[in-house]
Amino acid sequence: DTGVSQNPRHKITKRGQNVTFRCDPISEHNRLYWYRQTLGQGPEFLTYFQNEAQLEKSRLLSDRFSAERPKGSFSTLEIQRTEQGDSAMYLCASSSLGGNQPQHFGDGTRLSIL
Amino acid sequence: GESVGLHLPTLSVQEGDNSIINCAYSNSASDYFIWYKQESGKGPQFIIDIRSNMDKRQGQRVTVLLNKTVKHLSLQIAATQPGDSAVYFCAEISMFSGGYNKLIFGAGTRLAVHP
Numbered sequence: 215d216t217g218v219s220q221n222p223r224h225k226i227t228k229r230g231q232n233v234t235f236r237c238d239p240i241s242e243h244n245r246l247y248w249y250r251q252t253l254g255q256g257p258e259f260l261t262y263f264q265n266e267a268q269l270e271k272s273r274l275l276s277d278r279f280s281a282e283r284p285k286g287s288f289s290t291l292e293i294q295r296t297e298q299g300d301s302a303m304y305l306c307a308s309s310s311l312g313g314n315q316p317q318h319f320g321d322g323t324r325l326s327i328l
Numbered sequence: 329g330e331s332v333g334l335h336l337p338t339l340s341v342q343e344g345d346n347s348i349i350n351c352a353y354s355n356s357a358s359d360y361f362i363w364y365k366q367e368s369g370k371g372p373q374f375i376i377d378i379r380s381n382m383d384k385r386q387g388q389r390v391t392v393l394l395n396k397t398v399k400h401l402s403l404q405i406a407a408t409q410p411g412d413s414a415v416y417f418c419a420e421i422s423m424f425s426g427g428y429n430k431l432i433f434g435a436g437t438r439l440a441v442h443p
Binding site: 218220247249254255256257258259262270305307314316317318319320321322324 | 371429
């Protein structure tokens with residue numbers, strides 16, 4: 215399978231715990247994005263990497279959230295001290311460099327905070 | 329499992345009919361648009377894209393129409409099949425100053441195909 219891969223698919227945790235998600239983009243894609251989606255809504259942009267550089271962060275990304283892409287390949291998204299409002303689907307997408315290139319999404323990590 | 333878009337507007341069609349899903353976008357400066365299909369428990373799947381220098385683009389069984397005057401997109405699906413049942417999102421590209429972009433998604437429409 216050469217698509218975007220995300221792990222784990224589901225994460226259930228207690229409020230206050232830290233969680234980390236992983237995204238493996240399509241191998242030749244330099245651009246990597248994280249989005250968050252809640253029920254009944256379209257995905258909302260969180261952050262963007264070009265290779266290993268994090269070039270843009272949304273105001274939605276509070277200081278409890280951190281994302282990395284250390285070698286310009288896979289990326290991790292960590293949420294510290296989780297809150298009920300963090301419950302959502304976290305989606306990763308990747309695209310090629312160049313002007314208008316379509317973003318291709320993984321199947322997401324569903325986070326549920328108890 | 330959980331469903332995407334529990335309270336989204338729904339378009340119900342008979343199998344074999346044509347479907348038209350509409351979308352209004354917000355930024356008149358947007359120059360690239362994408363339609364995605366999202367099935368329950370999965371991520372958005374790319375269907376078709378269109379650039380602002382075009383007003384129509386056709387794919388396999390799908391056609392996207394762009395009306396920049398009224399900031400409106402539509403997705404037409406020919407001979408709709410049960411496998412087309414999903415939530416459909418339009419997305420516009422918002423460009424950052426560095427030349428890269430993020431997607432701004434519309435509200436989504438649920439397509440329900442009945443045999």
